[in-house]
Amino acid sequence: MSVLPLVLCPRDDSFYDLEALAAEVHREYFKGQRMLPIRWGQQINRKRRRSIRLGSYDHRSSEIRIHPSLNAPCVPRYFIQSIIHHEYLHHVLGPNHNRRFHAQERRYRFHRESKLWLKRNLPLLLGRKPKPLFRPSREAAAPSQMALF
Helix, strand or coil, X not given: CCCCXXXXXXXXXXXXXXXXXXXXXXXXXXXXXXXXXXXXCCCCCCCCCCCCCCEEEECCCCEEEECHHHCCCCCCHHHHHHHHHHHHXXXXXXXXXXXXXXXXXXXXXXXXXXXXXXXXXHHHHCCCCCCCCCCCCHHHHCCCCCCCC
């Protein structure tokens, strides 16, 4: 599974079928629960932000909303589904991020990959410059004194 950094990738309003992604999550993890309505949230244009809400669950309407900037070809489907899974957990377990909630959250098949993808790409989602994935050490930058062959 590729965990590539998000490069400047324009949003595409028709790239992901959100209901299909949610149906897969529901089928695999929440079969006994009813399907929840899901939609893309509203785009709020800001060049730089301090935080971003990737998804939300409205307990009054039982609706899940996903941030529209994730509807882009460079955002992996497993990441969007991790947000859907997280919001379904709020429907089932309530609003608190307690030990039980986190234990259920870790059951998502691509939990680790999703956390890593977010860590690597959050600066771009916030409108900042990405951090380099590899920063050579001083030793690696200096010419080697030892020959292998």
